[in-house]
Amino acid sequence: MIIYYSGMRYKDKNKNEAIFQATIQLLNEIGFSEISMSKIAKRAQVSPGTIYVYFENKEDMLRKLFLNVEQKISSSMFQGLHHPLPVKARFELVMSNFIEFTINHKDEFLFFEQFCNSPLIDNVYPVDSNSMFEPLYKLIEEGKEQKLLKDYDTMLLLVLIYAPVTELAKQYFREEFEFNDKNVKDLIQASWDAIRA
Template identity: 55%
Template sequence: MRHKDENKSEAIFQATVELLNEIGFSDISMSKIAKRASVSSATIYVYFENKEDMLGKLYVKVKHRLSRSIINGFDSSLSTKAACELFMRNTLKFMLDNKQEFLFLEQFSTSPLISKLKLEDTSPLFEPLYAFIEKGKRDGELKQIGMLILLSYCYFPIAQLALAHFKGQAEANEEHLGQIIRMSWDAIRA
């Protein structure tokens, strides 16, 4: 068995993310990924069983990075409102600092491929965020509706701001972020 080099694995992941954002799922191939990563096609199979295995592991890896960024600074002393604001600020920071990975997640999460793959459950990664939402519901600070619906009112406006920023349609600045945070809080608070 060949020795695995973490640098090669990361190069393969980065090449895959870049190519997926450039050409999409239908046109990507292991040979294109290998060429972009400056490795042989055979090297990819040292790290991954097949393209689906690689894409699934890449998705989980990016979700791990996202979760670490999103929950950075969370602690039990935060109010529900402060936790929601921190979540939104951290989310936008991740999106702006990791454009390629964010665009990959956006594309992958709407792809039919996601339902075909047996992916690791990433929900435990976001447990601190879920705990704040549940506490906010128990304390009567948040509407008594499903977790995903509440979070969607905080996540999707931020994602749209990041996408508009990348397209040059709107600036992801403090003014716009503040407006979105206030509107999202108004939408989810009890």
């Protein structure tokens, strides 16, 4: 898809994705402090000026990249989620989807973790991004209302289920842990046990 604007300049969706992928790869290799628009352009095989067709500056690009990756995570997590399912079944589906995305999208996962632990996160939250995970917040609240889950602060419950997945994913990428069927099932059950009433 090509979008025309301001004369002859245009935005190509494939080129935009190439810039995003190049940025993710570089950030995972060299970190935020060493990255530059020229390095990104070289990796994406575009001219440095081309990047400014898509983004105002580096901060704008990183913000949009984070939101892009977050949207991918969100879409994956809630795939197949239907309200008629019981709370626990929906929880298990969301967790299974999240684990699957994490282990199959290493670059995006590592970028997401790095970004969340950088000062740049303050330029994104809470304005743009909280709504992407609203179905999970609502699921937790529903579980608390039904007395299925501990009556703790929702953010505390989310940390209890999110942190084990991310830590085990890092071990998986270092080949120190295996996400086989049993381990995935056990992880999901342990996460449920950590937050159930």
